[in-house]
Amino acid sequence: MNQERIKQWKKFFRRLFSRKLVVVAASLVLFFIIAAVFAPFLTPYGPYQQDLSNVLTKPTTAHWLGTDRSGRDVLTRILYGARTSLAIGVVSVAIAAVMGTLLGLISGYYGGLVNMVLSRIIDMMMSIPSLMLALALALVFGRNMGSLMIVLGISTVPTYTRLMNVQVLSIKNADYIMAEKVLGAGNIRILFTHILPNCLSPIIVLLTANIGMTILAESSLSFLGMGVNPPTASWGGMVSDGTTQLLINPVFALAPGICIMLLVFGFNVLGDGLRDALDPRLRGSI
C-alpha cells in the first residue's frame, strides 16, 4: 500500500514538473520562502536598524540596494518584507478557503432558500471590487497584521464559496452519494467523508493561485497606507515610500515591485501546473 502511494506521488510530481515554466515558478516561490525564513542570516542588518548618516544612499558594496530615508538597508527590508507578504498571503487564503469551502458545501448540498440567500450575499460581495471591500473592512477591523489577514480572507471568501457550490452541485446526486443515503448515512458524514474529498482538487488549485493574488492585494493596501503598520517591512509600503524618492534612489521603489511581480507570477504558474497535474482534461495553454 505504501509502495503504491509513493508511486502515485512520484507520478504526480513528474506530471507537475513536466513543464519547465512550472519548475521555474516553483524555484521562484522556494527562493522567496528561503529568503523569508533565513532573512536574519542573509543580511548583517536588522529591518529596523537605522543609520541616519547614510540616508537615501544609492546602491553601494555595503548596501547592495541602497538605503531608505531612515537609513535602513533596502535589501534587508525586502527580505523581511517577504515574511510579511508570505505570512499574510498564506493565512488569509487559509481563512478564505476554510470559510468559503464550508459555506459552499452547505449551500450546494442543502440548496433551496439557503443556496439562494448565500448566492445573493456572494453576489453582493463580488459587486464591490475586492480591494474596496478590503478597504471598507479595514475601517472596521483596524490596521494590524491580524486584522489584515481577516480582512483579506473575508474579501476572498466569495471565490471559494462559488467554486465549492458548483463542485457540490455536480456530484451531490451521484450514485454513490445516493447509496450512502440509502444505507442511512447522516448529512454531516456524507458532506465531510464523501463530498468534500472529491471536491478538493479545484480548491487546492485555486488556493495556490490565490496566494499570489492575496499578496498583490496586501501590497496594494500597504501602498495605500491601509496595510501593516510601519515600521514593519512590507513591499507595498516600500514602493509608496520610494515614490517620493525616485530621482534620488529609484531602486528603493522599483525593487520591491519586481519582487511582488516575481512571487505572484510564481504562485500563479504553480497553480496552473497543479491544475494540469491534478486533472489533465483541464490542461492550460501557457
Place this chain on the structure above:
Amino acid sequence: MSKYILKRIGQSLAVLFLVSVFAFILLYMVPGDPVYAMLGGDITREQYDIAYREMGLDRSVMVRYFGWLFRFVTGDWGKSFKYAMPVVEVIGSRLPVTMFLGLISVVIGTGFGILLGTVAGKNRGKLSDSFITVCSNLGAVMPVFWLAVLGMYIFSLKLGWLPSHGFSFASEPWLMVRQAVLPVISLSVGQICITTRQMRSGMLEVIRQDYIRTARAKGLKESQVVYRHAIRNAVLPVVTLTGMSIRNVVAGAVSIEQVFAIAGMGSLLMNGILSKDVAVVQACIMIIAIVVVLSTLIVDISYGILDPRIRIK
C-alpha cells in the same frame, strides 16, 4: 429573452439591496460613536444631540435603515465633514473623472487584448505567440501601482515627456490628453493581458472546429476565415471579461489616483476611509456597486444578444 432580462434585473436589484444594507451597517461597525464617525470628533454637545436625532439614533434600526435608503434614492447622501459640503456634490465632481479614465482603459484594454490574443492564437508555437504569452503572463501579475510609479519615473521624471500628476477636465485639451496617458496605460495593461490570454485560449479552441475546416475547404482566404468566423466565436467570452474588467478598473483607480494625485472616486474613497468620513464611504460603496452591477447586467444581456444559443436556452 425578455424573461431572462427581467430575471437579471431582479437579481441585480436584490444585490444592490444587500449592498445598501452593508453600506448602512458600516457606520455602526466602525469602532466608536456613530455620531463622531459621521461628523468627526470636533463638535459641541448641542451639535452632537442635534446630529443624534437627525441620524435617527433614537429610533429602531429598521426605521433608520429605510430612512437612510429613502434619502439615498432621492439624492440626499448626507454631508461630508471633511469637505464640508453635501456628499452628492463631492461625488458629482469626481465620478466623471474616474468613469472617463476607466472607460478609456477598458476600451483600450479590450481592443488591444483581442488583437494580441488573435495574433498569438493564430501563430501558436511561433516566436510571436511565445513573446505575447510571456508578456501577458507577466503583465497580468504586475502591481498596478508599481506600473504607475515605473511609468512616472521613466516618462515624467527621466524623459520629461508627460506630466507626473493631475488630471482635470478644466485643463486645456492637449494637456488633458497628456495627463491621461500614464493613468490610462497603467489601468489598461492588466486588462490587455487578461483579455489576450482569454482571446488566445478562445482562438486555439475555435481554430480546431469543423466549421473552420469547412471554411478553408470552401476556398476562403485565411484572413476571411479568421475575421469572419474565428474571431466572432472566440470573442464571446471576452464580452463577459469586459464586464468583470469594470470591477478591476475601479479597484485599480484607487491606486492610480493616489500615484498621480487625481481627484477621482478612488482617492475620494481613500480619503473618506482615512478620515473616517462615513457618509462619503457609504455613498462611494453604493455608487461603485451600482456601476459594477449595471455594467455586469449590460454585459449579461448583450451576451444573450450576441450568442443566439443563450437566447434559445
